[in-house]
Amino acid sequence: MGAMKFRSVYLMFVLPAVALYAIFFIYPFVATFFASFTSWDGISAPVFNGLANYVHLFNDSVLMSGIGRILIWAALAVIVKVGLGLVFAAMLRDRIAGYKFFTGVFFFPVVISSSAMSLVFTLMYDKDFGIINQFLGSIGLGFLKQAWLSNPDTAFYAAIAVPIYQDIGFFLIIFLAAVQDIPNEFYESARIDGASPFQIFCRVTVPLSLGTVRVCVILAVTSAFKTFDYIFLLTSGGPGTSTQVPATWMYQQTFQAFQYGYGSAIAMLIFVLSLAVSALIMSTSSFNKVRIPSKMKLQETVA
Amino acid sequence: MTANLQLARPRIGHRSSGARVFARLKNNPVILLTYAVLILNSASCLIPILWTLSNSFRSNTQIFSRFSLIPESVNFENFTAMFTNTNVLTAFGNSVIITALSLGLLLVCVLPASFILARFTFRFSRTIYSFFLISIFVPGIVLLQALYQLFAVTGMLNFRFSIVLAYAAGQVPFCIFLMVAYMREVPSSVEEAAILDGAGVWTIFTRIIVPMSRNGIVTIVILSFVAIWNDYIYALVFLPEPQRQTLTVALAAAKSEYAVNYGLLSAAAIMAIVPVLIFYLFTKNMLMSGMSAGAVKG
Numbered sequence A: 001m002g003a004m005k006f007r008s009v010y011l012m013f014v015l016p017a018v019a020l021y022a023i024f025f026i027y028p029f030v031a032t033f034f035a036s037f038t039s040w041d042g043i044s045a046p047v048f049n050g051l052a053n054y055v056h057l058f059n060d061s062v063l064m065s066g067i068g069r070i071l072i073w074a075a076l077a078v079i080v081k082v083g084l085g086l087v088f089a090a091m092l093r094d095r096i097a098g099y100k101f102f103t104g105v106f107f108f109p110v111v112i113s114s115s116a117m118s119l120v121f122t123l124m125y126d127k128d129f130g131i132i133n134q135f136l137g138s139i140g141l142g143f144l145k146q147a148w149l150s151n152p153d154t155a156f157y158a159a160i161a162v163p164i165y166q167d168i169g170f171f172l173i174i175f176l177a178a179v180q181d182i183p184n185e186f187y188e189s190a191r192i193d194g195a196s197p198f199q200i201f202c203r204v205t206v207p208l209s210l211g212t213v214r215v216c217v218i219l220a221v222t223s224a225f226k227t228f229d230y231i232f233l234l235t236s237g238g239p240g241t242s243t244q245v246p247a248t249w250m251y252q253q254t255f256q257a258f259q260y261g262y263g264s265a266i267a268m269l270i271f272v273l274s275l276a277v278s279a280l281i282m283s284t285s286s287f288n289k290v291r292i293p294s295k296m297k298l299q300e301t302v303a
Numbered sequence B: 001m002t003a004n005l006q007l008a009r010p011r012i013g014h015r016s017s018g019a020r021v022f023a024r025l026k027n028n029p030v031i032l033l034t035y036a037v038l039i040l041n042s043a044s045c046l047i048p049i050l051w052t053l054s055n056s057f058r059s060n061t062q063i064f065s066r067f068s069l070i071p072e073s074v075n076f077e078n079f080t081a082m083f084t085n086t087n088v089l090t091a092f093g094n095s096v097i098i099t100a101l102s103l104g105l106l107l108v109c110v111l112p113a114s115f116i117l118a119r120f121t122f123r124f125s126r127t128i129y130s131f132f133l134i135s136i137f138v139p140g141i142v143l144l145q146a147l148y149q150l151f152a153v154t155g156m157l158n159f160r161f162s163i164v165l166a167y168a169a170g171q172v173p174f175c176i177f178l179m180v181a182y183m184r185e186v187p188s189s190v191e192e193a194a195i196l197d198g199a200g201v202w203t204i205f206t207r208i209i210v211p212m213s214r215n216g217i218v219t220i221v222i223l224s225f226v227a228i229w230n231d232y233i234y235a236l237v238f239l240p241e242p243q244r245q246t247l248t249v250a251l252a253a254a255k256s257e258y259a260v261n262y263g264l265l266s267a268a269a270i271m272a273i274v275p276v277l278i279f280y281l282f283t284k285n286m287l288m289s290g291m292s293a294g295a296v297k298g
Helices: A006-034 A051-061 A061-092 A101-112 A113-122 A131-138 A155-181 A184-192 A197-208 A210-226 A229-234 A246-256 A262-285 A298-302 B018-027 B029-055 B059-063 B079-085 B088-119 B125-137 B140-153 B162-184 B186-195 B199-213 B214-230 B232-238 B247-258 B262-297
Strands: none
Touching: A006 A229, A006 A262, A006 B088, A006 B125, A006 B140, A006 B162, A051 A061, A061 A101, A061 A155, A061 A197, A061 A210, A061 A246, A061 A262, A061 B029, A101 B059, A101 B262, A113 A131, A113 A155, A113 A197, A113 B029, A113 B247, A113 B262, A131 A262, A131 B029, A155 A210, A155 A229, A155 B029, A155 B262, A184 A197, A184 B018, A210 A246, A210 A262, A210 B247, A229 A246, A229 B199, A246 A262, A262 B232, B029 B262, B059 B262, B079 B088, B079 B262, B088 B162, B088 B186, B088 B199, B088 B214, B088 B247, B125 B162, B140 B162, B140 B232, B140 B247, B162 B214, B162 B232, B162 B262, B186 B199, B199 B214, B214 B262, B232 B247, B247 B262
């Protein structure tokens, strides 16, 4: 690689990073793994209890419905974030007038903290003056007015709508880079053949950005699995346990019920679920079929 | 890993003049629909923030009386109430210090390590590199309680800057990954010329590799800044005392304490959003290209 000879003294350059990362990243991960096999209140010595925590995971009805919720969340996140991200990217691909304005505005919510966004949305969801109820009232749907975050039927969807809404711009930016990498010839020949914009989207844009779609599906699913902030800030898992997800339940079990061992098992579950889903999506072959070969015959692609 | 890490440039196109746009709009329903959708989504991105901004200047009575994106009068009462009654201002300062220290520590660790891993091949170079990469998929929340225990046992929980170690360590895998890729792009001929001139490894690192990979450094600093500044859960668990809270935690605390003082809460939200907006206006392009590069390569 480089032109210099390596001397073992140079390992001093690597040492700070290795030490920091080993102590504050690898060690906690390993510790969580071991703690998940113990019964531990966080103060006295942990007691080894084998797989008891993992067995308990399956008998924990709150956790199980939480897993159901994050699966719904993941599905909605994929549909909305990947769907809208790709549609907006296709619309903006040709740098239409206002390109900079639209990308700038769409991406801005991404950099706002979960805490500030949750505060804004708590106000927006307010029963009396919140913008959402006022809007419903003004278009004649006043009967839908409700306290979105304290009604058990709507609280979960109202809460996950915030991170999903906030992330669309992030996916737009990823897809924008992908669709702008698709050679112009594909679009030109499709237009010459008389393809409608909808056909171009389905036959050119989507197939040729499947590799990016896969990455984005993984990002959407794993973020649904691990997100803590929005649920905790908007509903704290309530009313009752109607919005608990594994991440908030782990926090509750660990720092409020002082079940460190069980909390660690939930943490490992979150990790394994994210890893398994990522591996599953990576290995799905249907994403691999279409690539952009350098000398692909154009007629075949757009026919 | 010869991926092109250059910033995204306009690849195609020309800007149509206003008149031509309108001519095209009339004849083309698809473009009309495109603009309708884009404008609708812009509104959905802007209205929540504009509404909050407007409410931050209005009294509770005004907020309840009607919806308005323009305040009846510009009244700073909510802001003064927020500054005197909540710890948002202190927390803002804490966030600045903690984020700055974390970024400093991160760079001190990541730059030299990436330099060695990118420019040298030695017995364990691949092993060390993989060691950093294995955890790129581990969500920070998994480490939460073990980190808390580590800080509690070593007494670091009483030290207000312990969280800096957790933040910096959390960013290490991803930053090493990006930085190594950027530093490998530096042509070795520059390095060879420096060696002929008698430069040592430290000189090559500080005078050649770091300046030549500054795009990468700016990218990791911006991405890590956003991640650390916006973090909520580490700050919630590690810094519970009001005088040590970061901005994100102070906002949430204000939310439960002043639940019915909507003007004050709007002012607090604006206090959090405006600095980010200013940061965003300056770094928009770097942020966008960095985030998409990071997502696709990560």
